[in-house]
Amino acid sequence: MEDTRKKPIIEVKDISYKYAEDHVLEHVSLNVPEGAFLALVGPNGSGKSTLLKLILGLLKLQSGKIKLFGEDIRMFKDWDQIGFVSQKANSFNTGFPASVFEVVQSGLTKKIGLFAFPKKKHREKVLDALKSVGMLGFQDRNIGELSGGQQQRVFIARALVSEPKLLILDEPTVGVDSRHVHEFYQLLGELNKKSGITLILVTHDVGTVTDKVSHVACLNKSLHFHGDAEEYHSLDEKELSTMYGTSVQLISHNH
Amino acid sequence: MISGIFQFEFLQNAFLTGIIIGALAPLLGVFVVVRRMSLIADALSHVTLAGIALSLLLEKRFMALAGLNPLYLGMAFSVAGSLFIERLRNVYRHYQELAIPIILSGGIGLSVIFISLAEGFNTDLYGYLFGSVSAVSRTDLWVVVAVFLIVVLTVILLYKELFLLSFDEEHARASGIPSKWIHFIFIIMVAMVISVSMRIVGILLVSALMTLPVAASLRFANGFKQTIFFSILFGEISVIAGLFLSYYLDLAPGGTIVIIAVGLLVTAILIGKRKKTKWGEGK
Numbered sequence: 001m002e003d004t005r006k007k008p009i010i011e012v013k014d015i016s017y018k019y020a021e022d023h024v025l026e027h028v029s030l031n032v033p034e035g036a037f038l039a040l041v042g043p044n045g046s047g048k049s050t051l052l053k054l055i056l057g058l059l060k061l062q063s064g065k066i067k068l069f070g071e072d073i074r075m076f077k078d079w080d081q082i083g084f085v086s087q088k089a090n091s092f093n094t095g096f097p098a099s100v101f102e103v104v105q106s107g108l109t110k111k112i113g114l115f116a117f118p119k120k121k122h123r124e125k126v127l128d129a130l131k132s133v134g135m136l137g138f139q140d141r142n143i144g145e146l147s148g149g150q151q152q153r154v155f156i157a158r159a160l161v162s163e164p165k166l167l168i169l170d171e172p173t174v175g176v177d178s179r180h181v182h183e184f185y186q187l188l189g190e191l192n193k194k195s196g197i198t199l200i201l202v203t204h205d206v207g208t209v210t211d212k213v214s215h216v217a218c219l220n221k222s223l224h225f226h227g228d229a230e231e232y233h234s235l236d237e238k239e240l241s242t243m244y245g246t247s248v249q250l251i252s253h254n255h
Numbered sequence: 256m257i258s259g260i261f262q263f264e265f266l267q268n269a270f271l272t273g274i275i276i277g278a279l280a281p282l283l284g285v286f287v288v289v290r291r292m293s294l295i296a297d298a299l300s301h302v303t304l305a306g307i308a309l310s311l312l313l314e315k316r317f318m319a320l321a322g323l324n325p326l327y328l329g330m331a332f333s334v335a336g337s338l339f340i341e342r343l344r345n346v347y348r349h350y351q352e353l354a355i356p357i358i359l360s361g362g363i364g365l366s367v368i369f370i371s372l373a374e375g376f377n378t379d380l381y382g383y384l385f386g387s388v389s390a391v392s393r394t395d396l397w398v399v400v401a402v403f404l405i406v407v408l409t410v411i412l413l414y415k416e417l418f419l420l421s422f423d424e425e426h427a428r429a430s431g432i433p434s435k436w437i438h439f440i441f442i443i444m445v446a447m448v449i450s451v452s453m454r455i456v457g458i459l460l461v462s463a464l465m466t467l468p469v470a471a472s473l474r475f476a477n478g479f480k481q482t483i484f485f486s487i488l489f490g491e492i493s494v495i496a497g498l499f500l501s502y503y504l505d506l507a508p509g510g511t512i513v514i515i516a517v518g519l520l521v522t523a524i525l526i527g528k529r530k531k532t533k534w535g536e537g538k
C-alpha cells in the first residue's frame with residue numbers, strides 16, 4: 001500500500017489509549033513515509049488530537065509503540081525536527097502582549113539552547129519563516145491584532161522556523177475565515193511539494209483537502225482506512241459512511 | 256527638604272529596597288499576569304504572612320530567636336506554599352483554581368492561630384501587613400539585593416524559555432524544553448519576590464504591585480519586552496512617588512504605593528491606545 005522505497009518518518013504500532021475507563025484509541029497502527037502529506041480525518045471526539053499528542057510526546061504511551069525518525073519515542077531527542085500547530089484558534093489568548101516576531105522566534109527556543117541568546121542568524125530565520133507564509137511586514141504587530149487566518153500563518157511560521165522535517169497541524173483552519181481556507185491549503189501543498197516537508201493534517205473537511213494530500217487516514221477510535229489519496233477517492237460514499245458510522249456529509253458540516 | 260529624607264539610615268534602606276522591588280515585582284508580575292496566575296500571587300502572600308506570624312511568635316516565646324529576621328520564615332513558607340499549590344493543581348486537574356482558596360484560607364488560618372498564640376497584634380505585624388518605611392533594616396536590604404540578583408539573572412538566562420512557557424505551555428512541552436523545571440524555578444522566584452516585597456508594600460498589597468503596573472502596561476505596549484519595560488517603569492513610579500508621599504504625609508507606604516499604581520492604571524485605561532483586540536477578550 002505504501003511506497004516502500006521511502007523510509008517511514010513515523011511508525012505507530014498497535015497503540016491503544018484511554019483517559020478514563022473507555023478507550024479513545026484502539027489498536028491503531030500507522031506509518032507515515034517521508035515526504036507524505038497525510039490527511040487524518042474523523043468525526044469530533046474520534047481521537048485525532050489524542051493520537052497526535054501521543055506522537056508529540058505530550059501524552060504518555062500506554063500500550064503499543066511509536067518510532068519517530070526510526071527511533072523509539074522514549075529515546076527520541078530531536079524534537080526540533082517536528083513542528084506542531086495545535087488547535088490554537090480555539091484556545092489562544094488573543095490578548096497576549098507579544099509581537100509576531102517574538103512568537104515566531106519562540107519556535108527556536110529549543111534550537112538556540114538553554115542559557116543562550118538569539119543571534120543574527122536566528123533573527124534572519126524568523127524573517128525567512130514569516131516570508132514563507134506570506135507574513136513578512138507583520139513582525140512588529142501584536143499577535144492579538146491579527147485576524148484568525150493571519151494568526152494561524154504566524155503559528156505555522158513558528159513551527160517552520162526551526163526547519164522541521166515533519167509538520168503536524170491539528171485542525172488549523174478552525175476559526176479561519178472560509179475565504180482563506182483554500183489559500184491556506186495551497187500554502188501547505190507548497191510546503192510539501194517545494195520544501196519536501198512531511199505533513200500530517202488533521203481536519204474534518206474531508207472534501208476540501210483530498211486533492212492536495214498524498215495519503216488519507218480515517219480514524220474513529222480505530223483506524224478505518226489508511227491508504228493513498230487515490231484509493232480514498234475510489235471509495236464510494238456508502239463505504240465511507242460505514243467507516244465513520246455516520247454520514248460523511250454530516251461530518252463536513254458539523255463544526 | 257528632599258535631602259532630609261535620606262539622612263536616616265532606615266530611610267535609605269527603605270528607598271533602596273523600594274527601588275529594587277519596584278522593578279522586581281512587575282518584572283515577575285508580567286509573567287504572572289499573562290499566565291493568568293495573579294490569584295496565586297495573592298494566595299502566596301497570605302502564606303508568607305503565616306511564616307512571618309510564626310517567626311514573631313517564636314521570637315516572643317524563645318529569647319534565643321530574638322534576632323531572627325521574620326523574612327526568612329516568611330520566604331520559607333512562601334516557597335513551600337508555591338510547591339503545595341503545584342501539587343494541588345495536579346490533584347485537581349480540572350479545577351486548578353481550587354488550589355488558590357485552599358492555600359489562601361490555609362495561610363490566613365495559620366496566621367490567625369499564630370497571632371492569637373502571640374497574644375495579639377503588635378506593631379511589627381502591622382508593618383508586615385501594610386508595609387513600613389521605618390522598619391526596613393540593613394539585613395532586609397541585603398536579602399532584597401540577593402533576591403534581586405538571583406531573579407534578574409535567572410530571568411535573563413531563561414528568558415526564551417519563560418516566554419515560550421507563558422505564551423504556549425503545550426508548545427513548550429512539545430518542543431522538548433525542560434518546561435517542568437522552568438515552571439518550578441518560576442514559581443519559586445514568585446514566592447521569593449512576594450516575601451521580599453511585602454516589607455515595603457505589606458502582605459495585603461504585594462500582589463497589587465505585581466499586577467497593577469502590568470495591567471497598565473498592557474494598554475500601551477507592543478510586544479513582550481516593551482510590556483516588561485513599561486511594567487517596571489510604572490512600578491518604579493508608584494514605589495518612588497508612594498514612598499515620598501507616605502513619608503511626608505505620614506501615610507502607610509503600601510497603601511500609598513498601591514493607590515498611585517491604581518491612579519496610573521486608570522490613566523492608562525483612559526488615554527492608552529485602543530487595541531483592535533483588547534486584553535481579556537481571549538476565548
Ligand SMILES: Nc1ncnc2c1ncn2[C@@H]1O[C@H](COP(=O)(O)OP(=O)(O)O)[C@@H](O)[C@H]1O
Pocket residue numbers: 019020024042043044045046047048049050051
Ligand atoms: N484530557 C482529556 N481527558 C479526558 N478525556 C479526554 C481528554 N482529551 C480528550 N478526551 C476525550 O477523548 C476523546 C477523543 O478526543 P480527541 O482526541 O480530542 O478527539 P478529536 O481530536 O478527534 O476531536 C473524546 O471523547 C474526548 O472527550
Ligand SMILES: [Mg+2]
Pocket residue numbers: 048049050087170171
Ligand atoms: Mg481534536
